[in-house]
Amino acid sequence: xxxxxxxxxxxxxxxxxxxxxxxxxxxxxxxxxxxxxxxxxxxxxxxxxxxxxxxxxxxxxxxxxxxxxxxxxxxxxxxxxxxxxxxxxxxxxxxxxxxxxxxxx
Numbered sequence: 001x002x003x004x005x006x007x008x009x010x011x012x013x014x015x016x017x018x019x020x021x022x023x024x025x026x027x028x029x030x031x032x033x034x035x036x037x038x039x040x041x042x043x044x045x046x047x048x049x050x051x052x053x054x055x056x057x058x059x060x061x062x063x064x065x066x067x068x069x070x071x072x073x074x075x076x077x078x079x080x081x082x083x084x085x086x087x088x089x090x091x092x093x094x095x096x097x098x099x100x101x102x103x104x105x
Contacts, residue, residue, distance in 0.1 A: 054081045055092050 007015070026032035036045055050073050057067040064078045085092045 051077070051081050054078050055085060055096065058082055058085060059096060 023032065023035065026035055036048075040048070050071055053071050054067055054073055054077070057070065058078075058081065062070075064075050064082075067073065067078050068075050081092070085096075
């Protein structure tokens with residue numbers, strides 16, 4: 001990650017909005033996967049996939065140590081994902097809810 005940022009907070013917020021807008025242009029899962037493969041390094045993409053797997057295991061109420069054993073994700077990261085799932089911006093929870101609704105309906 002860059003530590004010596006030259007952009008103002010306003011500019012950084014705009015670049016984030018632009019990224020979100022670009023992500024929303026994907027019309028299919030395959031298009032989004034292609035965009036993410038171009039945008040992210042393999043390690044970054046794997047880290048995001050691992051975090052999402054942690055969300056799924058947390059939804060099953062598995063203990064952190066068991067999730068670590070299954071995924072190899074550190075207990076610290078599992079705790080962070082759990083915290084964001086409970087009190088974050090709501091993104092994980094919304095995705096979980098929508099996926100559950102699409103599976104059940």
